[in-house]
Amino acid sequence: MSTNLLSTSAATGFGGVVQEYLWNFENQQLRVVYETLGKGSPLLLLPSFSSVSTRLEVGELAKLLAPNFQVVAVDWPGFGESSRPSLNYRPEIYQQFLEDFVKAIFNTCITVVAAGHAASYVLQLVVKQPATFSRIVLLGPTWRGPLPTMGASQQIAALVRELVRSPILGQALYKLNTTQSFLSFMYRRHVFTDAAKITPSFIEKKWHTTQQPGARFASAAFVTGNLDAVREQSDFLELVKSLTVPLMVVIGESSPPKSLEEMNALVALSGVKSVVIPGSLGLHEEYPVVVLEAVQDFLLSPEN
Numbered sequence: 001m002s003t004n005l006l007s008t009s010a011a012t013g014f015g016g017v018v019q020e021y022l023w024n025f026e027n028q029q030l031r032v033v034y035e036t037l038g039k040g041s042p043l044l045l046l047p048s049f050s051s052v053s054t055r056l057e058v059g060e061l062a063k064l065l066a067p068n069f070q071v072v073a074v075d076w077p078g079f080g081e082s083s084r085p086s087l088n089y090r091p092e093i094y095q096q097f098l099e100d101f102v103k104a105i106f107n108t109c110i111t112v113v114a115a116g117h118a119a120s121y122v123l124q125l126v127v128k129q130p131a132t133f134s135r136i137v138l139l140g141p142t143w144r145g146p147l148p149t150m151g152a153s154q155q156i157a158a159l160v161r162e163l164v165r166s167p168i169l170g171q172a173l174y175k176l177n178t179t180q181s182f183l184s185f186m187y188r189r190h191v192f193t194d195a196a197k198i199t200p201s202f203i204e205k206k207w208h209t210t211q212q213p214g215a216r217f218a219s220a221a222f223v224t225g226n227l228d229a230v231r232e233q234s235d236f237l238e239l240v241k242s243l244t245v246p247l248m249v250v251i252g253e254s255s256p257p258k259s260l261e262e263m264n265a266l267v268a269l270s271g272v273k274s275v276v277i278p279g280s281l282g283l284h285e286e287y288p289v290v291v292l293e294a295v296q297d298f299l300l301s302p303e304n
Helices: 055-065 091-105 118-128 154-165 169-176 180-191 200-210 215-223 233-241 257-267 288-300
Strands: 002-005 017-025 028-037 041-046 069-074 110-115 133-139 247-252 273-277
Touching: 017 091, 028 055, 028 091, 041 055, 055 069, 055 110, 055 288, 091 118, 110 118, 110 288, 118 133, 118 233, 133 288, 154 169, 154 215, 169 215, 180 200, 200 215, 233 257, 247 257, 247 288, 273 288
Parallel strands: 041 069, 041 110, 110 133, 133 247, 247 273
Antiparallel strands: 002 017, 017 028, 028 069
8 A cells, every 4th residue: 555646637636735545455456536735733534425525525624724734635435536446335445445544644643524424434433443533523424325315225225226337227327317407406405505606617517526437336335325334323323422532513504304313313412512504415515614613613622
């Protein structure tokens, strides 16, 4: 495993130093792209999982955090500018990746800020290795993928996943579900709250992300719940109860009802700091300044 510097022409970032981390999993080497910006104590910034997942969604937040932290934002394997091979994407891959990445990139205790579905993976690693982390911020945390949230059974979800993975029909289904009009609809429905920010150029950039070779494999896994690191709310809450590291949760007041219900159950636990701000599941991208204002005292205070 090694890291290499990428030229600015080879990658599109948010102004930091773009590098690749070569990660070996099951005898296959994956190229993982990450970006570092700022000086100070290390902070790992993780984007959410989604069909349009990329480190650029936390780029503005990274720039706001950079005056006080050395921010490292990463494209998850299968997403963004990282390798997108046709693996059977499942929790074990991301659990192992996150553990290996943290070990390879950082040599001191770190802060972690994670959006959406990254929450479970962060919590699992912090419970396993509490000495590696100083504090955690979860932004609009979720633990259950879209289809299971809509009530689809594991059998139906698995059927959809295999259909999307298939060579010809899968490509067609994926393209239908990643058209610019459909992406715009989804953003308006539960990602952003200000429709004025969902411009044609914004959606075009998101669409471009979905059209990269191999993009459908990890995306299908996420949508069908195959990237759910826990299967029950009780397991998710148990992770939080097991923490010895300070935790803060940021909730978008307009989050979808089921997701909001799950988040409220989380922040009801003893010791969890929380704040409600404008936004929905994409609050970290839509309202980065508000997010910073909400979390900076927690992040910068010597004790929590």
